[in-house]
Amino acid sequence: MAxxxxxxxxxxxxxxxxxxxxxxxxxxxxxxxxxxxxxAAVNYHFGSKDALMTALFVARVTPLNRERAKLLHEAEGRSxxxxxxxxxxxxxxxxxxxxxxxxxxxLSVSVQFLMRAYAETxxxxxxxxxxxxxxxxxxxxxxxxxxxxxxxDEICWRLHFALGVMHYxxxxxxxxxxxxxxxxxxxxxESIIRRMVAFCAKGFQI
Amino acid sequence: MAxxxxxxxxxxxxxxxxxxxxxxxxxxxxxxxxxxxxxAAVNYHFGSKDALMTALFVARVTPLNRERAKLLHEAEGRSxxxxxxxxxxxxxxxxxxxxxxxxxxxLSVSVQFLMRAYAETxxxxxxxxxxxxxxxxxxxxxxxxxxxxxxxDEICWRLHFALGVMHYxxxxxxxxxxxxxxxxxxxxxESIIRRMVAFCAKGFQI
DNA sequence: GTCTATATTCGGATAGAC
DNA sequence: GTCTATCCGAATATAGAC
Numbered sequence: 001m002a003x004x005x006x007x008x009x010x011x012x013x014x015x016x017x018x019x020x021x022x023x024x025x026x027x028x029x030x031x032x033x034x035x036x037x038x039x040a041a042v043n044y045h046f047g048s049k050d051a052l053m054t055a056l057f058v059a060r061v062t063p064l065n066r067e068r069a070k071l072l073h074e075a076e077g078r079s080x081x082x083x084x085x086x087x088x089x090x091x092x093x094x095x096x097x098x099x100x101x102x103x104x105x106x107l108s109v110s111v112q113f114l115m116r117a118y119a120e121t122x123x124x125x126x127x128x129x130x131x132x133x134x135x136x137x138x139x140x141x142x143x144x145x146x147x148x149x150x151x152x153d154e155i156c157w158r159l160h161f162a163l164g165v166m167h168y169x170x171x172x173x174x175x176x177x178x179x180x181x182x183x184x185x186x187x188x189x190e191s192i193i194r195r196m197v198a199f200c201a202k203g204f205q206i
Numbered sequence: 207m208a209x210x211x212x213x214x215x216x217x218x219x220x221x222x223x224x225x226x227x228x229x230x231x232x233x234x235x236x237x238x239x240x241x242x243x244x245x246a247a248v249n250y251h252f253g254s255k256d257a258l259m260t261a262l263f264v265a266r267v268t269p270l271n272r273e274r275a276k277l278l279h280e281a282e283g284r285s286x287x288x289x290x291x292x293x294x295x296x297x298x299x300x301x302x303x304x305x306x307x308x309x310x311x312x313l314s315v316s317v318q319f320l321m322r323a324y325a326e327t328x329x330x331x332x333x334x335x336x337x338x339x340x341x342x343x344x345x346x347x348x349x350x351x352x353x354x355x356x357x358x359d360e361i362c363w364r365l366h367f368a369l370g371v372m373h374y375x376x377x378x379x380x381x382x383x384x385x386x387x388x389x390x391x392x393x394x395x396e397s398i399i400r401r402m403v404a405f406c407a408k409g410f411q412i
Numbered sequence: 413g414t415c416t417a418t419a420t421t422c423g424g425a426t427a428g429a430c
Numbered sequence: 431g432t433c434t435a436t437c438c439g440a441a442t443a444t445a446g447a448c
Contacts, residue, residue: 004431022326024230028424038432043425045431119325119377120228133384140385154401156386160378161371161405168370171325175369178339179346180362195360199367202412203405210413233441244414249443251413 007045009035012106015056019113023053023120054124057117060110061128065135067095072142082145085204089197092139093166097196100170101189115171147204162200169196213251215241218312220248221262225319229259229326260330263323266316267334271341273301278348288351291410295403298345299372303402306376307395321377353410368406375402 013035017026028049032039046052071091075083083091096114099107117125136159143155150158169176176184186192219241223232234255238245252258277297281289289297302320305313323331342365349361356364375382382390392398 006431022228022230024228025326027422029422038434040426040433041431049424118381120231129381130384133381136385153386153389153391156382156390157401158405160375160382160385160390161402163381164370164372164374164378165367166370167374169366172366172370172373175324175335175339176362176366178336179342179366180359183359184362184366185359195363196367199364199409202408205408212413234443235440244416246415246444247413255442 004045006035006037006041009037010042010045010052011056011059014052015060015113016109018053018056019109019116022116023122050122050124053117053122054128056113057125057128060114061117061132064095064099064111064114065132068092069135069138071095072138076142083142085143085146086197086201088139088142088146089162089200089204090193092162093196093200094193096166096170097193098189101186101192111170115167118167119171143204150204158200158204161203165196165200210251212241212243212247215243216248216251216258217262217265220258221266221319222315224259224262225315225322228322229328256328256330259323259328260334262319263331263334266320267323267338270301270305270317270320271338274298275341275344277301278344282348289348291349291352292403292407294345294348294352295368295406295410296399298368299402299406300399302372302376303399304395307392307398317376321373324373325377349410356410364406364410367409371402371406 010031014026014031017030017034028042029039031052032041042049042052046055068091071094072083072088075087075091078087096111099111102108121129139159140152140155143159144150144152147155173186177186216237220232220237223236223240234248235245237258238247248255248258252261274297277300278289278294281293281297284293302317305317308314327335345365346358346361349365350356350358353361379392383392
């Protein structure tokens with residue numbers, strides 16, 4: 001039943017290279033050479049370079065969104081159906097930031113890959129992004145319940161801003177460290193999540 | 207004295223294609239064909255594809271940063287040397303958002319190109335990014351003067367978050383419109399700037 | 413400055429032996 | 431499933447005529 005080692009090896013290697021350099025800048029030859037597998041293996045197992053990218057995106061985004069949905073669901077359960085603003089934002093950003101800065105290096109690569117995949121959508125991924133918007137609608141609804149006086153478009157704007165905070169922070173780690181001359185500590189994951197949630201929660205007030 | 211038409215035509219065409227598809231996904235052939243110039247013209251005028259990208263980045267980022275610095279300087283002049291928080295954030299985001307949503311389509315392409323160039327740094331651009339960090343240091347200093355009780359690393363974190371709000375908003379226009387089902391209006395530039403500044407300013411409080 | 417033609421390398425994808 | 435060998439188009443870059 002075990003997946004062939006080659007297939008997973010290709011997925012992990014492609015993910016790392018895509019995360020580092022982007023989709024178009026990485027060739028199938030780069031991937032197979034780095035993985036130590038045969039050149040033809042990508043087309044055998046996935047059909048094409050594009051299909052590999054799509055399979056990879058699905059494999060990584062699914063558990064991340066599941067974790068977000070779980071945290072949101074738990075937050076709603078804790079407070080009688082209407083989650084608090086901070087808890088909604090926490091459900092949104094904690095999973096990716098924990099993957100990013102947590103002890104598991106593979107998960108860190110995964111979230112960096114995902115942020116890149118969102119930014120440089122290939123044809124195969126563009127089609128999947130509709131489902132991803134559906135996932136975000138849960139957060140729109142939760143925010144509307146938590147902040148009933150805020151108009152729908154205002155909820156969307158601010159959710160978009162909050163997503164920007166998270167995406168950019170994960171993608172532009174180098175830039176933050178250059179800007180702060182290294183004074184911004186990236187070791188304490190939970191305090192970074194708190195800082196990010198606090199920033200966004202204040203932005204949602206009034 | 208006038209620049210040769212071909213050179214500027216290449217710059218404008220390359221900018222548009224890079225903004226739409228990214229650097230690696232656009233070939234010199236794509237650029238010269240779309241511009242209606244000879245294939246060899248890119249190498250004649252710029253030396254290489256990478257050098258074209260670098261020249262383009264410099265040509266666009268310079269006036270944008272100059273405008274930001276001017277607004278910051280004016281804000282400091284208006285209030286006796288120490289600019290107010292909202293005015294600092296306004297100087298940071300108003301120029302790119304005005305380029306993005308203003309009446310000049312060429313400037314809109316320019317800011318989309320720039321956001322992509324920051325995200326997918328080529329070797330030539332990476333070297334230039336140090337100067338760009340120096341430009342951002344003015345904003346760190348201004349924020350530190352406006353918020354003397356905030357620690358240096360906290361200033362950097364929140365400035366980074368504010369940059370994320372702007373970068374992601376400009377880059378992920380499609381995603382915002384899909385998320386909000388079109389209810390987020392992108393026509394009123396100044397009200398979008400106010401919304402963005404307000405969100406970030408609240409995030410800086412306390 | 414602009415063109416054609418070309419050198420040379422690399423790209424994704426596949427056929428067919430094992 | 432994995433390998434070698436290869437097809438064939440596309441990539442960057444340049445040489446040399448005009």
